[in-house]
Amino acid sequence: MLSSKxxxxxxxxxxxxxxxxxxxEAAGSVTxxxxxxxxxxxxxxxxxxxxxxxxxxxxYMDGLDGERQLVAxxxxxxxxxxxxxxxxxxxxxxASLTEVKVANYPHNTLSxxxxxxxxxxxMLWFSTLLDAAMHREWIxxxxxxxxxxxxxxxxxxxxxxxxxxxxxxxxxxxxxxxxSDLAEACGxxxxxxxxxxxxxxERKIVTFKGGQVVVADIRALCTVAEFDDGYxxxxxx
Amino acid sequence: MLSSKxxxxxxxxxxxxxxxxxxxEAAGSVTxxxxxxxxxxxxxxxxxxxxxxxxxxxxYMDGLDGERQLVAxxxxxxxxxxxxxxxxxxxxxxASLTEVKVANYPHNTLSxxxxxxxxxxxMLWFSTLLDAAMHREWIxxxxxxxxxxxxxxxxxxxxxxxxxxxxxxxxxxxxxxxxSDLAEACGxxxxxxxxxxxxxxERKIVTFKGGQVVVADIRALCTVAEFDDGYxxxxxx
DNA sequence: CGTATGATTGAAGGGTCTCAAAATAGGTGG
DNA sequence: CCACCTATTTTGAGACCCTTCAATCATACG
Numbered sequence: 001m002l003s004s005k006x007x008x009x010x011x012x013x014x015x016x017x018x019x020x021x022x023x024x025e026a027a028g029s030v031t032x033x034x035x036x037x038x039x040x041x042x043x044x045x046x047x048x049x050x051x052x053x054x055x056x057x058x059x060y061m062d063g064l065d066g067e068r069q070l071v072a073x074x075x076x077x078x079x080x081x082x083x084x085x086x087x088x089x090x091x092x093x094x095a096s097l098t099e100v101k102v103a104n105y106p107h108n109t110l111s112x113x114x115x116x117x118x119x120x121x122x123m124l125w126f127s128t129l130l131d132a133a134m135h136r137e138w139i140x141x142x143x144x145x146x147x148x149x150x151x152x153x154x155x156x157x158x159x160x161x162x163x164x165x166x167x168x169x170x171x172x173x174x175x176x177x178x179x180s181d182l183a184e185a186c187g188x189x190x191x192x193x194x195x196x197x198x199x200x201x202e203r204k205i206v207t208f209k210g211g212q213v214v215v216a217d218i219r220a221l222c223t224v225a226e227f228d229d230g231y232x233x234x235x236x237x
Numbered sequence: 238m239l240s241s242k243x244x245x246x247x248x249x250x251x252x253x254x255x256x257x258x259x260x261x262e263a264a265g266s267v268t269x270x271x272x273x274x275x276x277x278x279x280x281x282x283x284x285x286x287x288x289x290x291x292x293x294x295x296x297y298m299d300g301l302d303g304e305r306q307l308v309a310x311x312x313x314x315x316x317x318x319x320x321x322x323x324x325x326x327x328x329x330x331x332a333s334l335t336e337v338k339v340a341n342y343p344h345n346t347l348s349x350x351x352x353x354x355x356x357x358x359x360m361l362w363f364s365t366l367l368d369a370a371m372h373r374e375w376i377x378x379x380x381x382x383x384x385x386x387x388x389x390x391x392x393x394x395x396x397x398x399x400x401x402x403x404x405x406x407x408x409x410x411x412x413x414x415x416x417s418d419l420a421e422a423c424g425x426x427x428x429x430x431x432x433x434x435x436x437x438x439e440r441k442i443v444t445f446k447g448g449q450v451v452v453a454d455i456r457a458l459c460t461v462a463e464f465d466d467g468y469x470x471x472x473x474x
Numbered sequence: 475c476g477t478a479t480g481a482t483t484g485a486a487g488g489g490t491c492t493c494a495a496a497a498t499a500g501g502t503g504g
Numbered sequence: 505c506c507a508c509c510t511a512t513t514t515t516g517a518g519a520c521c522c523t524t525c526a527a528t529c530a531t532a533c534g
Contacts, residue, residue: 061377064463069380071373086363091370091468118352125362126323133328135372136308140298142379143306143424187380192522226301231328
């Protein structure tokens with residue numbers, strides 16, 4: 001099922017069997033993208049929204065002199081641009097990191113879906129608000145943490161999110177990033193990202209090599225990152 | 238009308254007269270708060286959402302050693318915690334800056350409102366997505382701009398938003414902030430905020446004194462801030 | 475084997491923080 | 505209306521974190 005990971009670990013259980021079928025049937029075509037491809041350009045009018053089925057996608061904004069800032073990273077089960085449904089055009093760019101498979105949801109289909117299934121509508125809304133909650137945490141991370149804390153926090157968040165959709169045990173996961181991508185997510189330079197990674201490695205907290213993250217000391221990672229997963233609204237608590 | 242500023246300057250014209258009346262009638266009680274009062278504590282279950290009618294409100298998160306990071310500033314016409322409708326509990330704190338008046342919208346009333354008026358529902362969703370768009374811009378600001386750019390960007394955004402609801406000409410507006418508040422919004426220290434303000438004053442770009450912002454050179458302000466108001470989704474363009 | 479890309483390290487400079495003190499403004503009571 | 509008290513703003517000096525610029529190293533790939 002294309003949407004089988006949607007809200008997995010995030011109160012997916014609040015969806016009825018009927019609603020899940022309705023969501024699945026609302027999916028239009030499935031599109032594939034290669035790695036590192038631009039998927040949506042900022043300013044574009046969007047007429048459908050993409051549910052990420054397979055692969056990693058990021059959203060980013062560009063500064064005047066070309067420096068890029070990641071504003072979101074998406075993993076399977078995430079709606080990548082559901083906010084485009086209400087906003088109509090995007091204020092940022094969307095690109096694939098890996099090879100990617102997305103299910104397209106035409107906006108006029110979504111409109112009807114929400115009318116027919118108000119509870120499903122609220123869960124779709126909820127999913128866009130999860131993005132906003134993550135945005136807030138990223139603001140906190142950039143505003144209040146030093147470089148080490150930022151990188152640690154990023155690892156902690158992605159690990160936890162992948163765990164929720166069954167793609168990680170929380171400590172070992174794939175992250176198809178270059179060090180420069182990590183830098184763009186954390187508001188630091190690639191050179192400094194490298195030094196931060198060395199320190200995290202030397203302190204035996206986490207290693208990152210070849211797109212693979214291995215958390216050696218999850219306790220220390222969360223401490224350094226000031227990480228608490230509450231803002232991810234996991235099902236259990 | 239309590240909701241007369243809702244989405245003002247942001248496609249409010251997409252709301253029909255009937256929908257506006259329905260929104261107005263959905264408002265429950267009106268509550269007043271004093272200046273600098275905590276309004277919602279993180280983790281609280283929220284059963285209603287507040288539309289800001291008068292005054293300024295901020296949302297923030299606290300780090301381990303008490304440093305605070307603002308994640309949003311709200312001006313009249315903003316729904317302060319509409320995201321609580323779908324999230325149920327908040328991941329951050331909400332506090333007043335000035336004396337404040339809010340209109341309360343009980344969540345069960347909102348549920349019905351959305352079923353009866355799907356288009357209004359989409360506009361409410363839209364309004365929470367505007368918050369998310371601003372979050373993204375804050376991420377960019379913190380990740381990619383230096384201290385001067387961050388402060389300039391903050392001024393530019395608030396000026397523009399106040400202009401949209403008729404509370405500023407874009408260059409002169411009230412901002413009931415201490416320098417330390419500005420610091421908490423921009424991820425810098427209060428001491429450095431002071432130095433940045435001096436530089437912006439000396440470069441004849443903007444002055445901030447006694448809670449009043451006067452932009453002397455809007456062109457320079459936007460340049461320093463790398464500011465473009467597209468992410469605020471203003472009606473005209 | 476040569477080339478391109480990404481990772482790693484070094485040295486120097488700059489931006490921001492910290493700590494501390496002084497100046498100013500605002501509010502209150504005499 | 506002045507005197508005092510407190511909160512806020514302003515300034516200085518030194519330390520530290522991160523950036524910049526450059527060079528070297530490792531790796532993958534034609």
